[in-house]
Amino acid sequence: MSSLIGLLVAIVLVGVPVWRILTRLGLSPWFTVLAFIPVVNIISLWLLSYASWPGQRTSAQGSQG
Numbered sequence: 001m002s003s004l005i006g007l008l009v010a011i012v013l014v015g016v017p018v019w020r021i022l023t024r025l026g027l028s029p030w031f032t033v034l035a036f037i038p039v040v041n042i043i044s045l046w047l048l049s050y051a052s053w054p055g056q057r058t059s060a061q062g063s064q065g
Contacts, residue, residue, distance in 0.1 A: 011036075025053065 018035045022028065025048070034044045 021048075025051065 014035055015032050018032045019029045022031050031044070035041045
């Protein structure tokens, strides 16, 4: 029973922030599942860290015009 509670706590503590970040980036929030797969979660974080973020896109466009 305690392992089930631990799993639910992990889903809330990790899943909710990842879900929100993905929706703000305009990506499918279903990619949150990748955060719970070992090794894939690390690769996903690296890919997201080098992705083009919406805040960067708007500031780059504003400085050109």
